[in-house]
Amino acid sequence: MIVRLPKNLAQTGIYVESVDCPSFEFSRRRFMLETQDDLNAIMSSSAVELMVSQTKSRIDVAALIRRAPSGYVQPTPTQRSLKADTIAAIDDAMQSMRESVEGLMSGTLDMGKAGAAALAARRSLETAPDLFLEVSRLKEKHEETYLHSVAVAGLMGRLAEQLDMDDAMVEEIGRAGILHDLGKLLIPNAILNKPGKLDKAEWRVIRSHPVLGYQRLLELGETSDLILDVCRLHHEALDGSGYPLRLRDDEISLAVRICTVCDVFDALTSVRPYKKAWSSSEAINWMYDQNNLFDRKLVLRLGSLFG
Secondary structure, three states, X not given: OEEEEEHHHOOOOOEXXXXXXXXXXXXXXXXXXXXXXXXXXXXXOOOOEEEEEOOOOOOOHHHHHXXXXXXXXXXXXXXXXXXXXXXXXXXXXXXXXXXXXXXHHOOOOOHHHHHHHHHHHHHHHHHOHHHHHHHHOXXXXXXXXXXXXXXXXXXXXXXXXXXXXXXXXXXXXXXXXXXXXXXXXXXXXXXXXXOOOOOHHHHHHHOOHHHHHHHHHHHOOOOOHHHHXXXXXXXXXXXXXXOOOOOOHHHOOHHHHHHHHHHHHHHHOOOEOOEOOOOHHHHHHHHHHOOOOOOHHHHHHHHHOOO
């Protein structure tokens, strides 16, 4: 059974499923709290509370909960199971994504694994959109590109369903989402993970990732025009200010527009070294207000997924 525990009641010996940390400076999850260093890190963070497994903990968690302030409410069993299921779905998607990308980098293209990752992400989003968004923010730095791709694939698949696309198209759009940022794996980590502002030369390298990914997919024998276009063109903008080809309006396909909207939405609602995560409503409102950058109809459809 998973329960909420106020941060100030945490002790070594509890099994932590996740840490509710608004500033995300403590992002570890699913671990046994064994060391004083980890306990101190939690205590000194912006964490509010922890989600703790009673069955996996080595100490009596119920006794700790009884020390919580009066009126402290535990989540209902439905909420607990829903979050656990969402975390499990994300983990499954992450594993499929990791296997897919590892195959890509070694010269093999397993679209089955890419499709499995996209499907797992889409199903978890369909079941619990707000929880999907919450869990997808728990990005460990070395897995950011993986998890971003899973999140975008889930969003793209659900948006495609909202547009009444057939099953085959929904699956292909999901696979495109999984592979859209493949080129980032070919960018040096020193640039990709740089916490400060990029200089002009570094920015040019970052902006090369759509073409690098596109070329890599071609090398691996990818033949789907939709997947290739999404990988190469997802940073294009309707007003012609995007890259790499500065396409405009109808020159940009529906699949690419879907990816662009979902890609930016996930970036805005995710924590970055230089900013906090926006809420889904803040992200949708900002995207809608941009002058001819995004397809506004798709922005509104995406917003409808989150109420």
